[in-house]
Structures are given as structure tokens and as C-alpha cells.
Amino acid sequence: MKKINMKSLYAVVAVLATFVAATVASSACFWFFYQPEEPKSLQEK
Amino acid sequence: MERLASRIANKIALELSYKDEQKQVIEYGLIALLQTLFMTAIVLLLGSLFNIVIESMILCFAISILRKYSGGAHAGSIASCTIIGVVICVVFGMAMKYLGSLTISPVLLMFVIILVFVYALIIALRKAPIDSPNKKIRSEQKRKKMKDSTIILLLVYFLISMVFLFYINRSSVFSSALLSLLLSVVWQISSLTNPGKFVLEGLDRLVYRIISFGRRT
Numbered sequence: 001m002k003k004i005n006m007k008s009l010y011a012v013v014a015v016l017a018t019f020v021a022a023t024v025a026s027s028a029c030f031w032f033f034y035q036p037e038e039p040k041s042l043q044e045k
Numbered sequence: 046m047e048r049l050a051s052r053i054a055n056k057i058a059l060e061l062s063y064k065d066e067q068k069q070v071i072e073y074g075l076i077a078l079l080q081t082l083f084m085t086a087i088v089l090l091l092g093s094l095f096n097i098v099i100e101s102m103i104l105c106f107a108i109s110i111l112r113k114y115s116g117g118a119h120a121g122s123i124a125s126c127t128i129i130g131v132v133i134c135v136v137f138g139m140a141m142k143y144l145g146s147l148t149i150s151p152v153l154l155m156f157v158i159i160l161v162f163v164y165a166l167i168i169a170l171r172k173a174p175i176d177s178p179n180k181k182i183r184s185e186q187k188r189k190k191m192k193d194s195t196i197i198l199l200l201v202y203f204l205i206s207m208v209f210l211f212y213i214n215r216s217s218v219f220s221s222a223l224l225s226l227l228l229s230v231v232w233q234i235s236s237l238t239n240p241g242k243f244v245l246e247g248l249d250r251l252v253y254r255i256i257s258f259g260r261r262t
Contacts, residue, residue, distance in 0.1 A: 020077050021071070034126030040069075042070060
């Protein structure tokens with residue numbers, strides 16, 4: 001039971017993080033002055 | 046923060062059997078999420094401590110939102126970025142709180158608003174967006190879209206400034222909020238110019254030395 005709950009939590013975090021990554025991908029930079037290297041799959045072709 | 050994001054992303058990828066590409070996207074999103082939450086929380090905390098919540102939050106959000114479209118000079122590390130960002134929001138917030146408590150003529154403020162936004166529009170039209178080596182803006186179409194968004198956002202900030210100016214006689218909060226918004230625009234737009242880049246790089250080097258010195262002792 002505990003395992004299933006943890007998996008659901010990981011899935012929620014994964015969806016949230018992917019959503020944030022996709023949102024950030026359309027902007028010129030992150031929050032304030034830092035910009036880590038963008039993953040290739042998010043880069044515009 | 047990056048290490049924490051990497052650990053969480055590794056755990057998620059392992060548990061949900063994700064490919065490396067998906068893991069990288071999750072890690073990237075987590076860094077953005079953690080940095081935004083962490084920095085906003087520190088600014089909010091210090092803002093409450095020094096009684097400058099409104100001023101520091103206006104600076105934090107106005108600079109960050111404008112930066113998303115206009116880009117600008119970057120710090121070398123996430124630690125440096127967070128420290129510089131927090132110090133700017135708090136120190137500028139304190140200064141604007143003090144200036145807002147003084148009696149400034151609405152006519153003079155109107156003049157300053159016009160001056161700030163004319164300067165911002167000229168720089169934005171000439172320079173925006175400035176990309177970073179870690180995130181290049183490759184298509185001309187996206188570049189144009191971001192420049193247009195910068196101009197639209199500046200016009201929105203101008204309208205908000207007008208609202209603050211309209212209510213300025215009701216409370217000194219409107220005065221310090223207006224000054225904070227104007228300083229956010231000046232600071233962020235200046236980071237698109239060479240002198241602004243020079244200042245930010247100097248601050249970045251200074252913070253890097255302080256962090257390195259702190260690690261050695």
C-alpha cells in the first residue's frame with residue numbers, strides 16, 4: 001500500500017516538474033539571474 | 046539545490062522507469078521550481094523581518110517576470126543568483142520604503158515614470174531579448190515574440206504605475222510600491238546593456254569569492 005502511494009507521489013512530482021520545465025522552456029531565462037543548461041528535448045529546433 | 050533536484054529526479058526515474066531524456070526534463074523543472082520557491086520564501090521572510098514585504102515582493106516578481114521575456118546578464122551559479130537576487134530585493138526594498146516615506150510631489154513622480162519607461166522602451170526595442178549561452182534563442186520568430194512580450198509587459202507595468210500614482214495621497218505604501226516597480230524596471234532593463242552586464246558580472250565574481258572563502262574557512 002505504502003509503495004503505491006509513493007509511486008503516486010513520484011508521478012505527481014514528475015508531472016509538476018515536467019509542466020514547470022515546459023513553461024520555463026518558452027521564456028528567455030529562469031527565475032532571476034541563473035540559467036542551467038536546457039535539456040535537448042526542450043530546445044527549439 | 047541542483048544536487049537535491051538531481052537526487053529527486055534520479056529517484057523518480059528509477060521508480061517510474063523513465064528514460065534519461067525524461068529524467069533531464071524533470072530535473073530541469075525541479076531546479077526551476079525549487080529555486081523559485083526557495084528564493085520567494087527567503088525574500089518573503091526577510092521582507093517580513095524588515096517590514097518591507099510589499100516592496101521586496103514587487104521587486105522580486107517585477108524583475109523576474111520581465112526577465113522571462115527580456116533575458117539579460119546571468120550569474121555563474123544558482124547560489125550566486127539566489128544571494129544576489131535576495132540582496133537586491135531586500136536592500137532595494139529598504140531604500141524604496143525610505144524614499145516612499147518622504148513627501149515627493151506627484152508631478153515629479155509623473156516625470157520620473159515617463160523618464161523610466163521611455164528609457165526602458167528604447168533599451169527593450171534595441172536589445173531585448175538577450176539570451177544566455179545555456180539557452181540560446183535560435184529562431185527569429187521567437188526573438189520577435191519575446192521582444193513584443195517585453196514591450197507589452199512594460200506597458201502593463203506603466204499602467205500599474207499610473208494606478209499607484211493615482212492613489213499616492215492615500216498611503217505611503219503606494220508611493221514605495223510605485224518606486225519599487227520603477228526600480229525593478231530600471232534594474233532589469235539595465236541588465237540588457239553592457240554597463241548592467243558589467244555590474245552583474247562584478248557582483249557574481251564578488252559572491253563567488255565570498256562563497257569560496259566561506260568554504261575554505
